[in-house]
Amino acid sequence: MIAKDEQPRARLLLSLLTLAASVPALADWRETLNMPVGVTEVSREIHALHMTIFWICVAIGVVVFSVMIYSLIAHRKSRGHQAAHFHESTAVEIAWTVVPALILIAMAVPATKAMIKLYDTSDADLDVLVTGYQWKWQYEYLGHGVSFMSELATPESQIYGAEEKSEHYLQEVNNPLVIPVGAKVRFLLTAKDVIHAWWVPAFGVKKDAIPGFVNETWARVEVPGTYRGECAELCGRGHAFMPIVVKAVPQAEFDQWLAAKKREAEELKALTAKTFTMEELMARGEEVYNRSCAACHQVNGEGIPGIFPPMKGSTIATGPLSGHLDIVVNGKPGTAMQAFGQQLSEVDLAAVITYERNAFGNDTGDVVQPLDVYNFKQGQ
Amino acid sequence: MASESNYYYVPESSKLPIFTALGMGLCAYGAGSWVQGHSPMVFLIGAVILAAVLWAWFGAVIRENLAGLYNERVERSFVWGMSWFIFSEVMFFAVFFGALFYVRTIALPELGSPLETELLWKGFEPSWPLHVTPEMAVAGEAAKFKGPREIIDPWHIPLINTIILLSSSVTVHFAHTALKNANRRMFIGWLAVTVLLGAIFLGFQIYEYGEAYRHLGLTLNAGIYGTTFFMLTGFHGAHVTIGTFMLLVQLVRAIKGHFSADNCFGFEASSWYWHFVDVVWVGLFIFVYVLGS
Amino acid sequence: MAHGPAKGIKRWLFTTNHKDIGTLYLWFSFAMFLVGGLFAMIIRAELFQPGMQLVTPEFFNQMTTMHGLVMVFGAIMPAFVGLANWMIPLMIGAPDMALPRMNNLSFWILPFAFLILVATLFMEGGGPNFGWTFYAPLSTTYAPDSVNYFIFAIHLMGASSIMGAINIIATVLNMRAPGMTLMKMPLFVWTWLITAFLLLAVMPVLAGAVTMMLMDINFGTSFFDAAGGGDPVLFQHIFWFFGHPEVYIIILPAFGVISAIIPTFSRKPLFGYSSMVYATAAIAFLSFIVWAHHMFTVGMPLAGELYFMYATMLIAVPTGVKVFNWITTMFRGAISFETPMLFAIAFVILFTIGGFTGLMLAIAPSDIQYHDSYFVVAHFHYVMVAGAVFSGTAAVYYWLPKWCGRMYNETMGKLHFWIAFIGFNIAFFPQHFLGLAGMPRRYADYALQFADWNMVSSIGAFIYGAAQILFLYNVIATIVAGKPVKEAKVWEGAEGLEWTVPTPAPYHTFATPPAVK
Numbered sequence A: 001m002i003a004k005d006e007q008p009r010a011r012l013l014l015s016l017l018t019l020a021a022s023v024p025a026l027a028d029w030r031e032t033l034n035m036p037v038g039v040t041e042v043s044r045e046i047h048a049l050h051m052t053i054f055w056i057c058v059a060i061g062v063v064v065f066s067v068m069i070y071s072l073i074a075h076r077k078s079r080g081h082q083a084a085h086f087h088e089s090t091a092v093e094i095a096w097t098v099v100p101a102l103i104l105i106a107m108a109v110p111a112t113k114a115m116i117k118l119y120d121t122s123d124a125d126l127d128v129l130v131t132g133y134q135w136k137w138q139y140e141y142l143g144h145g146v147s148f149m150s151e152l153a154t155p156e157s158q159i160y161g162a163e164e165k166s167e168h169y170l171q172e173v174n175n176p177l178v179i180p181v182g183a184k185v186r187f188l189l190t191a192k193d194v195i196h197a198w199w200v201p202a203f204g205v206k207k208d209a210i211p212g213f214v215n216e217t218w219a220r221v222e223v224p225g226t227y228r229g230e231c232a233e234l235c236g237r238g239h240a241f242m243p244i245v246v247k248a249v250p251q252a253e254f255d256q257w258l259a260a261k262k263r264e265a266e267e268l269k270a271l272t273a274k275t276f277t278m279e280e281l282m283a284r285g286e287e288v289y290n291r292s293c294a295a296c297h298q299v300n301g302e303g304i305p306g307i308f309p310p311m312k313g314s315t316i317a318t319g320p321l322s323g324h325l326d327i328v329v330n331g332k333p334g335t336a337m338q339a340f341g342q343q344l345s346e347v348d349l350a351a352v353i354t355y356e357r358n359a360f361g362n363d364t365g366d367v368v369q370p371l372d373v374y375n376f377k378q379g380q
Numbered sequence B: 001m002a003s004e005s006n007y008y009y010v011p012e013s014s015k016l017p018i019f020t021a022l023g024m025g026l027c028a029y030g031a032g033s034w035v036q037g038h039s040p041m042v043f044l045i046g047a048v049i050l051a052a053v054l055w056a057w058f059g060a061v062i063r064e065n066l067a068g069l070y071n072e073r074v075e076r077s078f079v080w081g082m083s084w085f086i087f088s089e090v091m092f093f094a095v096f097f098g099a100l101f102y103v104r105t106i107a108l109p110e111l112g113s114p115l116e117t118e119l120l121w122k123g124f125e126p127s128w129p130l131h132v133t134p135e136m137a138v139a140g141e142a143a144k145f146k147g148p149r150e151i152i153d154p155w156h157i158p159l160i161n162t163i164i165l166l167s168s169s170v171t172v173h174f175a176h177t178a179l180k181n182a183n184r185r186m187f188i189g190w191l192a193v194t195v196l197l198g199a200i201f202l203g204f205q206i207y208e209y210g211e212a213y214r215h216l217g218l219t220l221n222a223g224i225y226g227t228t229f230f231m232l233t234g235f236h237g238a239h240v241t242i243g244t245f246m247l248l249v250q251l252v253r254a255i256k257g258h259f260s261a262d263n264c265f266g267f268e269a270s271s272w273y274w275h276f277v278d279v280v281w282v283g284l285f286i287f288v289y290v291l292g293s
Numbered sequence C: 001m002a003h004g005p006a007k008g009i010k011r012w013l014f015t016t017n018h019k020d021i022g023t024l025y026l027w028f029s030f031a032m033f034l035v036g037g038l039f040a041m042i043i044r045a046e047l048f049q050p051g052m053q054l055v056t057p058e059f060f061n062q063m064t065t066m067h068g069l070v071m072v073f074g075a076i077m078p079a080f081v082g083l084a085n086w087m088i089p090l091m092i093g094a095p096d097m098a099l100p101r102m103n104n105l106s107f108w109i110l111p112f113a114f115l116i117l118v119a120t121l122f123m124e125g126g127g128p129n130f131g132w133t134f135y136a137p138l139s140t141t142y143a144p145d146s147v148n149y150f151i152f153a154i155h156l157m158g159a160s161s162i163m164g165a166i167n168i169i170a171t172v173l174n175m176r177a178p179g180m181t182l183m184k185m186p187l188f189v190w191t192w193l194i195t196a197f198l199l200l201a202v203m204p205v206l207a208g209a210v211t212m213m214l215m216d217i218n219f220g221t222s223f224f225d226a227a228g229g230g231d232p233v234l235f236q237h238i239f240w241f242f243g244h245p246e247v248y249i250i251i252l253p254a255f256g257v258i259s260a261i262i263p264t265f266s267r268k269p270l271f272g273y274s275s276m277v278y279a280t281a282a283i284a285f286l287s288f289i290v291w292a293h294h295m296f297t298v299g300m301p302l303a304g305e306l307y308f309m310y311a312t313m314l315i316a317v318p319t320g321v322k323v324f325n326w327i328t329t330m331f332r333g334a335i336s337f338e339t340p341m342l343f344a345i346a347f348v349i350l351f352t353i354g355g356f357t358g359l360m361l362a363i364a365p366s367d368i369q370y371h372d373s374y375f376v377v378a379h380f381h382y383v384m385v386a387g388a389v390f391s392g393t394a395a396v397y398y399w400l401p402k403w404c405g406r407m408y409n410e411t412m413g414k415l416h417f418w419i420a421f422i423g424f425n426i427a428f429f430p431q432h433f434l435g436l437a438g439m440p441r442r443y444a445d446y447a448l449q450f451a452d453w454n455m456v457s458s459i460g461a462f463i464y465g466a467a468q469i470l471f472l473y474n475v476i477a478t479i480v481a482g483k484p485v486k487e488a489k490v491w492e493g494a495e496g497l498e499w500t501v502p503t504p505a506p507y508h509t510f511a512t513p514p515a516v517k
């Protein structure tokens, strides 16, 4: 009885909720229709060009479709319209060849100007080397000795629906790229495995990161803020999961940040000499594993049959340590297995290797210390 | 009937095409599993079926031709067919030539430009032939792609092969003229010489490959030089093999007396193919051998 | 010669008859359309909401790849080859195709090719997952093992297309009835003749591309590997040298169909016949020199970007000529709105919209923003679905009575049209918004600001998909139990030799060629 009574109320509640949920959606609605205006001169120019071409096309469309719709209405057989028999007119045909050609020339002028500006990478104040990996970005501040990986921060639980999705779902990273406002930053792009593309819409920047080659592009950001972008070239299963987050901050703040980063790197290096306990390594290792390895070898260590080998019971992960160190530090050229020696610190490497050797029921009992990794690297 | 110019011979329904398709399908699937390290069995079965069906098919065409079912109009379809098939082959070679030009004029200079050499390939210098690949510039002897130590000297075997192939184009032309003049003996003679020249060419080519692999470090793995060298000359060699085989079949038919001055499409088609293979070789000789050294 | 078809299954397996082979092609292509459509439904279902619900990301990539491949190579191309087989001999007064046995071979290769292609989905490591454009090195060094089967399947499709193209060229050049000069040929024949040349020129290029992949994967060459001195971008140049003409291979025969239907239902001759022919040739020529407009972000030199931008923009001129000619054909006609005409009108509108977005994409600086976003997906579905598929649908309604001597159900046809038209626009118009707002293509999952339009798009896709079931039903119902048609000239305004043979078209037509004035 009670249940019956409550049914309409539940339904009302549900529809109210739906309505409430859609109000913010309605508010954003108009913003999701067009290309947003960016925060660099180039992006504004692109936007203006986009609008110009769009309106020209609309105008041509209106003319062309009006004639058509007029004929469809006025020259219907059901209205008793008799067909005319003309089927040629050289003058008209020349006109509608020449006029579009002139329109195109008019479009080409601003387009050429914008393109030239886009390609001017000279006189940069800061060079950042951006390297694409399956499925993360590495940023290196050339000449400053600072380099770090930038990976998706959204947890799997949100992706698979076990948890509420956060505001910046799939557009948040652990270490954003930080650049100074007002400075001309040159981005040098390359990749270590497949082709990726570095796209930050607000900068009007999209460029492919191609293994073995270096591409250039640039941005001078005018407004401080956090800007979000995406990998735009299909790069495998994690293509949708390697976002870009750029923080543009005032120059002074940037200098501070850079100095802090340098210190952090030195501190990490100092840790190489420290001896860790098994528990410390396992805890850190799990974190590193889930961030850097689980995309392929999966959180449960079972891999994906035929593509990514399992860690669970792997002959390498349970065999001699040197083999394990070798594949993690040097990767396996020609496969998706990357050389993590260039991406992770000695501490993280030691931790993740210890983790792999003891998790998933591998139970080898081996403990690998940062110094072991360091010595292994030196010995090569 | 066959002389009526508007008549067109439309063959009865036929089992040949679908079995050809089956053969091709098995070959494709079999090749896929073969390169992956499985047994070549499926491929071989497909190849046998394909060979058998094509044998029957060509047999049928020859029989229909001898029975006088093909008038000039049908023959014209064959002419169009063969010509446009050769055109598609030209495009196939064009891709590989295109790759060669692209690598030499765009990819290598870029790999050797300041940004690339500073950030990725320290010490790499573009050159052609590319003895030191980008990987080798960085990793030395540990590199997977090691450029060739030496390359083939164009003025020895390749020059001889050029002369052989060019003369074979001439001999096949002589054969054609002899046929037009109804000189059967000369026709068969010149055709036989052409087949022989084709075979000699192939012999030299195989010898050259052997040398390259054993003594020059010039292999498929030898970076982009080895890649373009073997793919271009290799596909050409495969086409010479096919062309020689086609001419051989025509030779047998000639001996059986299948051809007359105005009924010789099979021979003519094979000779066009042969001229095409010849022209490709001239391109190879210039762009791969001479300008490549 | 005068006998009818063989009995039973043998008729279809061994046939050399152009009408039978045309029918085989058409049914095969429809089956592939359903398969490709099913893949699209999986894509749209997964994208219905943010988050991963139904499939894994790697399976999603396989769906995107296979959807593109199956639609382009399995649905659209065979559909138009099927129409060519049926109609070209009828339109030029030929007894059959020039090389009938090879014709059967070109068809029967296809089922084998697609069997292999679709079988890869069930192999360990999964099927092709690198997009229908299969860029190296994702498709070489980093590909699943099944890539080898994919490569050989592409080789088979290429062989089939090349043989088909040779056949069409030989037929058109050699089999025309006396008096049927080139400039009297219906435009459908013209567009196919030109398309056949495009096929001959670019299918070998595709074969070259996959052969290079095969060698890189298995035999240690380094075409696409910088370590050995190669270049991944080389792959893209080769692919798009094939790929751009390929999109015109898809659309030119569609232009031909529309050029047949619009005059019929406007009861007025096609305006500007010869300029249509020249425009088609111009489009075909230009299609060879614009390929790198797909590569504006790969880092070409500035001069390259500008050249490819200008050349691409030029294509708008001859295409515009076509659109204007169609509209002028309708102008002052006596128009009626049977189902084929409805699809043709929708074609003109929606294709032109797709052409406009194409032009926007051609503007290199703006393409920096559009590239690899859903804006591109919207563009090419406007030209390929509302272009090629709509025109193929129109063609089926238009010629079905001639083929089987029965009239389709007009009400159901119109219903199909309206559901398809509305569903299509709900599905693909919002994708423009998604792309502009920054949603990249080939994404298995997306950020929250894209949620609303994705849901709308998915709903539209389901509607459009459901409309196809209606189409299938209507066609089968017509063949089995449609109202018989007796007149040779099924449509009042139709012109051309195909309308002079009896309805349904007899098994053999024009054994003696007709006289053409």
Ligand code: HEA
Pocket: A057, A060, A064, A100, A101, A103, A104, C133, C247, C248, C250, C251, C293, C294, C312, C313, C315, C316, C317, C319, C320, C321, C323, C351, C352, C353, C354, C355, C356, C357, C358, C359, C361, C362, C363, C367, C370, C371, C372, C376, C379, C380, C383, C384, C387, C388
């Ligand atoms: C049937 C297929 C088809 C057709 C006909 C076209 C037609 C055109 N396409 Fe499209 N295109 C594709 C299929 C097609 N395309 C596909 C499949 C892709 C994506 C591939 C992939 O990456 O997967 C693609 C991608 C694509 C890109 C790359 C986008 C990117 O990845 O960044 C570009 C860029 O230039 C482009 C441009 C054009 C242009 C300029 C035309 C022109 O031909 C359009 C010309 C028509 C008109 C302009 C309208 C009518 C003209 C008038 C009314 C005259 C007056 C008009 C003016 C003067 C403006 N296309």
Ligand code: HEA
Pocket: C033, C034, C035, C036, C037, C038, C040, C041, C043, C044, C064, C065, C067, C068, C069, C071, C072, C076, C130, C131, C132, C133, C377, C381, C384, C385, C388, C389, C427, C441, C442, C443, C444, C461, C462, C463, C464, C465, C466, C468, C469
């Ligand atoms: C001519 C070619 C063609 C055609 C006809 C279509 C038709 C459709 N495409 Fe197409 N599409 C491509 C060519 C084509 N596509 C290409 C080349 C790509 C790029 C691939 C790549 O990135 O590599 C692409 C990519 C692509 C994407 C982007 C995927 C991504 O980037 O991840 C999407 C997403 O919405 C999409 C959707 C659709 C839909 C909904 C249809 C619909 O029109 C399909 C309608 C048909 C049916 C639905 C079948 C009939 C009905 C049934 C089988 C019964 C079941 C029906 C229901 C359950 C409702 N396609």
Ligand code: CUA
Pocket: A132, A133, A135, A195, A196, A197, A231, A232, A233, A234, A235, A236, A238, A239, A240, A242
């Ligand atoms: Cu990296 Cu997509």
Ligand SMILES: [Cu+2]
Pocket: C243, C244, C247, C291, C293, C294
């Ligand atoms: Cu294109």
